[in-house]
Amino acid sequence: MLIYAAKRAFVALLVAITVSIISFGLLRLSGDLAQALAGQSSTAADVEAIRKAYGLDRPVYIQYLEWAGKVLTGDFGDSFFFKEPVSKMLGSRLPTTMTLGACALTFALLLAIPLGVLAAMRPNSWIDRTALTLSVLGQALPSFWFALMLIIIFGLTLRWLPISGTGTWLHFVMPSIALGYYATPAIMRLTRAGMMEVMASDYIRTARAKGLRMPTVLFKHALRNAVIPVVALAAVQFGFMLGGSIVIETVFALHGVGYLAWESITRADFPVVQAIVLVLATIYVVLTLFADLLNAFLDPRIRIA
Amino acid sequence: MTADALSANKILEPSPAALLRRRIFGHTGFMFGASAIACMLAMALLAPVLAPHDPYGQDLSRRLINPIWHDDGKWVFPLGTDQLGRDYLTRLIYGARISLLIGFATMVISGLIGTALGVAAGYFGGRVDMVITFVITTRLSMPVVLVALAVVALIGGSLQVVIAVLGLLLWDRFAVVMRSTTMQIRSLDYVAAAQAIGCSTTRIVLTEIMPNVMNALTVVATLEMAQAILLEAALSFLGLGVQPPLPSWGLMVAEGKEYMFFSPWLITIPGVALFLLVLSINLMGDGIRDISAPENRN
Numbered sequence: 339m340l341i342y343a344a345k346r347a348f349v350a351l352l353v354a355i356t357v358s359i360i361s362f363g364l365l366r367l368s369g370d371l372a373q374a375l376a377g378q379s380s381t382a383a384d385v386e387a388i389r390k391a392y393g394l395d396r397p398v399y400i401q402y403l404e405w406a407g408k409v410l411t412g413d414f415g416d417s418f419f420f421k422e423p424v425s426k427m428l429g430s431r432l433p434t435t436m437t438l439g440a441c442a443l444t445f446a447l448l449l450a451i452p453l454g455v456l457a458a459m460r461p462n463s464w465i466d467r468t469a470l471t472l473s474v475l476g477q478a479l480p481s482f483w484f485a486l487m488l489i490i491i492f493g494l495t496l497r498w499l500p501i502s503g504t505g506t507w508l509h510f511v512m513p514s515i516a517l518g519y520y521a522t523p524a525i526m527r528l529t530r531a532g533m534m535e536v537m538a539s540d541y542i543r544t545a546r547a548k549g550l551r552m553p554t555v556l557f558k559h560a561l562r563n564a565v566i567p568v569v570a571l572a573a574v575q576f577g578f579m580l581g582g583s584i585v586i587e588t589v590f591a592l593h594g595v596g597y598l599a600w601e602s603i604t605r606a607d608f609p610v611v612q613a614i615v616l617v618l619a620t621i622y623v624v625l626t627l628f629a630d631l632l633n634a635f636l637d638p639r640i641r642i643a
Numbered sequence: 644m645t646a647d648a649l650s651a652n653k654i655l656e657p658s659p660a661a662l663l664r665r666r667i668f669g670h671t672g673f674m675f676g677a678s679a680i681a682c683m684l685a686m687a688l689l690a691p692v693l694a695p696h697d698p699y700g701q702d703l704s705r706r707l708i709n710p711i712w713h714d715d716g717k718w719v720f721p722l723g724t725d726q727l728g729r730d731y732l733t734r735l736i737y738g739a740r741i742s743l744l745i746g747f748a749t750m751v752i753s754g755l756i757g758t759a760l761g762v763a764a765g766y767f768g769g770r771v772d773m774v775i776t777f778v779i780t781t782r783l784s785m786p787v788v789l790v791a792l793a794v795v796a797l798i799g800g801s802l803q804v805v806i807a808v809l810g811l812l813l814w815d816r817f818a819v820v821m822r823s824t825t826m827q828i829r830s831l832d833y834v835a836a837a838q839a840i841g842c843s844t845t846r847i848v849l850t851e852i853m854p855n856v857m858n859a860l861t862v863v864a865t866l867e868m869a870q871a872i873l874l875e876a877a878l879s880f881l882g883l884g885v886q887p888p889l890p891s892w893g894l895m896v897a898e899g900k901e902y903m904f905f906s907p908w909l910i911t912i913p914g915v916a917l918f919l920l921v922l923s924i925n926l927m928g929d930g931i932r933d934i935s936a937p938e939n940r941n
Contacts, residue, residue, distance in 0.1 A: 349780065356781045367797055474929070478922035480873050482880045483896055483914035490907050581786030585877050599789055600881060603796045611793050619784045626784070 342634050350627040357619040358409065362402050365612045414613035419605050424613045427598065432617075434504055435594035438587070439579045441510050442518035443572060450522045451568065454529025455561065458537065469530075473523030481582065485516040485589040502591035509592065517586045521575040528571050532564035566636055570629035577622035666934045673930020679923035687739040695719075696730035698737040698890050703728050710908055722912055725895070726902055731909075734890035735916055741891045742872050742920055745806055749871035750864050752810025757817020758860065762848060764818070765825025772822070779818050787812050788877060795883045805884050809871050817863050824859045828852055858935040865928030869921045876917055892917045 372389040373380070380388075389395050393404070408415070414424035457466040492512060493501035500509050536542060537560055545555045583596035591597065595614055602610035657665070667673060686693060706728040709716045716723065722731040764775035794808050828834060829852070837847045876893030878884030885891040887898070892913040899909025 349777065352777065353781050353784055356777075357784055360781075360785070364793060364797075474925060475922065478869070478918050478925055480876050480880075480893070480896075480914060480917050480921070482877055482893075483910070483917065486896065486900065486903065486910055487914070490903060490910075494904055494907075581788055584786070584788050584792070585881065588881060600792070603792050603883065606796065608793075611789075615786065615789055615793070618786045618789065622784045622786070626780075 339635065343631055346627060346630055346634070350623050354620055354623050357623070358406055358616055359402065361612045361615040361619070362405055364615065365608050366398070409616070414616075415609045417602075417607050417610050419602070419607040419610075424610050427610060428595065428613060428617060431593060431595045431598045434592060435580060435583050435587070435596060438510060438513055438517065438583055438592065438594055439576055441514035442579050443521065443576050445514050445518035446521040446525055446575070447568075447572060449518075450525035451529050451561075451565065453522075454526040455533055455556070455564075457526070458530045458533030458564075459556075461534065466530075469526060473526055476519055476523055479519070481516060481520060482585050482589055484519065485512070485586055488512045488516055489589070504593045509590070513586050513590045513592055516589070517579055517582055520582065521572075521579065524575065525568055525571060528568050529564060532567055533560060536560045536564045567633065570632045573625045573629040573632075577618075577625040580618050580621060663934070670930045670934055672926040673934060676923040676926030676928075676930060679919060680927060683739050683920055683923070684743065686736055687743050690736050690740055694730075694733040694736045695721075696733040698729065698733045699888050701727040701729055707902065707906055707909075709906070710912075723906075723908065725909060726898060731912060734895060735892075735912060738890040738892045738895060738913065738916065739920070741802070741885060741889060742875065742917070745802070745809070745875045745885075746868040746872040746924070748806045749809040749813060749875075750868040752806070753812075753814040753867055753871075754817055754860070754864055756811070757814030757863075758821050760814070761818040761821025762825045762852060762856070765822040766829055766844075766848060766852065768826070768829075775818070775822070779815055779822075782812075782815050785812075787874065791874065791878055792881060792883045795878060800878075800883055800886045802885055802889070805875055805878060809874055813867055813871055813874070816867060817860075820859050820863045821856060824856045825852055828855050858931070861935075862928050862932045865924050865931065869924040869928070872917070872921055872924070 372385045372392065372394050393401065405415075412425050414428070416422060417424055417427060420427070453465075453469045453472075457463075457469045460466060489501045489512065492499045499511055500506070501512075503509050542555060542560055545559050546552075550559075580595075583594060584599050585596070586592070587594045587596035588600045595618070599611060599614045602608075602614070702724075705720075705724055706726055708720050708724045708728075710723040710731070711718060711721050713723075720730050720732070722735060725731055725734065760775050760778065764772040791808050791812060795804055798804050798808075834847060834851050837851050842851075875884055875891065876896070879891040879893035880897045882897065885894055887894060895913040896910045899906065899913070902909050
């Protein structure tokens with residue numbers, strides 16, 4: 339297990355480094371940095387002076403190493419647009435996105451696990467088919483459009499919920515539903531498959547045979563085992579949600595990292611975009627590492643492969 | 644055996660082709676998806692003939708006319724007009740071209756990249772597999788929407804750029820599925836036999852591996868096509884995809900967003916079109932999986 343964990347962590351580290359090189363390249367591709375820092379009305383001499391002052395005249399790999407060293411200490415440079423540290427901007431926005439991700443995941447789990455269990459209890463019954471239909475329909479819904487439909491129904495017509503902003507917990511209801519819906523089909527299918535496998539096993543038959551009531555068997559014996567791989571999947575889905583938050587946060591003007599990313603892209607504020615790509619990718623790498631280790635811990639067959 | 648028994652046998656054992664036909668026509672999801680796609684494809688190809696107006700013809704004097712299910716709707720503009728007075732039905736019909744083109748072109752590009760990587764990883768194994776798996780893992784850790792938005796913002800949005808960016812980003816599922824499928828096939832006897840009689844690697848891959856991964860490839864291709872269409876719509880919706888005045892469905896939703904309180908149909912109509920297209924593609928993909936490998940259901 340330890341050897342597997344070490345190997346897996348090493349790969350995760352390599353991936354993180356590769357992603358950092360890619361996001362470093364993103365900023366370089368965005369054009370002449372010295373020109374961007376100097377502004378529109380600068381002379382060629384100004385640009386040269388800035389190039390020297392910021393060390394942009396040195397070889398790219400030295401610039402990368404220096405940048406990477408700063409990133410490790412939490413220094414992502416300054417925003418072109420606001421001239422303030424990117425880390426500060428990220429710090430003020432990250433809690434919102436994390437809250438959104440957590441709410442969305444909670445919503446997805448609360449919807450998907452009961453549906454998955456019910457579907458597994460009665461395969462091919464109407465509830466199984468309904469759950470399947472819901473997941474097929476859900477996968478075809480464009481996320482931004484689903485979000486707008488929620489706004490039209492619950493925001494504009496019924497006036498139950500606020501349609502944009504971050505003020506209260508009510509502001510998080512619609513974004514969480516819009517974001518969480520997309521994780522539901524995968525979680526539901528895994529729960530269903532896991533429950534069907536567990537329910538067919540001997541110890542469930544034993545539990546039933548010694549006269550335990552069905553709810554006890556279901557929740558104490560079966561679900562506990564069936565739900566563990568779901569935890570690993572949920573971790574990965576949380577990573578996907580952080581990436582998907584860019585669309586949802588923009589629709590609801592929710593002041594999180596996703597909205598910041600969109601604003602920064604439209605303002606050509608690439609140091610911020612670069613930092614967000616790196617942070618989101620790193621969170622995803624850590625989450626998948628956690629998921630893989632959890633799966634390997636539970637299923638020894640994975641460790642050998 | 645009498646003639647009667649013979650014919651009874653024939654009835655009891657239909658030919659494989661008949662079985663396949665029965666599976667295809669008996670699969671409601673596949674039939675629905677395939678016919679809906681056929682309709683949309685026809686709509687896209689025949690757009691100039693079918694569309695009643697010019698998709699770019701603006702006329703501010705007839706802006707935001709309601710669709711016909713409203714009392715003041717006009718039959719001249721069955722789905723009403725948008726904020727610039729362009730016929731909405733016409734733009735919807737032309738929009739099918741963009742979605743289908745992007746979905747198909749992206750699928751071809753990402754399919755080529757993903758299949759090449761996946762088959763190479765699965766066939767050669769060892770170090771090649773290690774490197775390719777690493778590339779796949781790295782790709783998966785990059786948030787697709789964010790990277791696509793950033794790249795489009797750098798290069799500038801256009802149909803070609805969106806296709807190229809999505810094609811270069813969406814190959815991961817092709818690679819993952821092709822890798823595992825090729826690995827399974829690689830260990831089978833007929834591949835060993837081909838190696839034993841001295842076939843070249845190219846030949847083995849093309850004549851022994853490829854025909855046997857086709858089913859899995861088709862299923863992934865449909866899923867990725869749907870994914871590409873949804874992503875293009877999201878990018879265009881965020882203003883960093885296909886640029887106006889092209890009638891992309893995602894862009895139509897974005898343009899209608901400001902009018903959604905009084906004219907909600909401006910965003911419901913293109914959204915429903917997107918939903919139906921993606922649903923049909925997914926249903927067709929699921930159908931192909933069920934029909935080609937009925938034992939793998941669930």
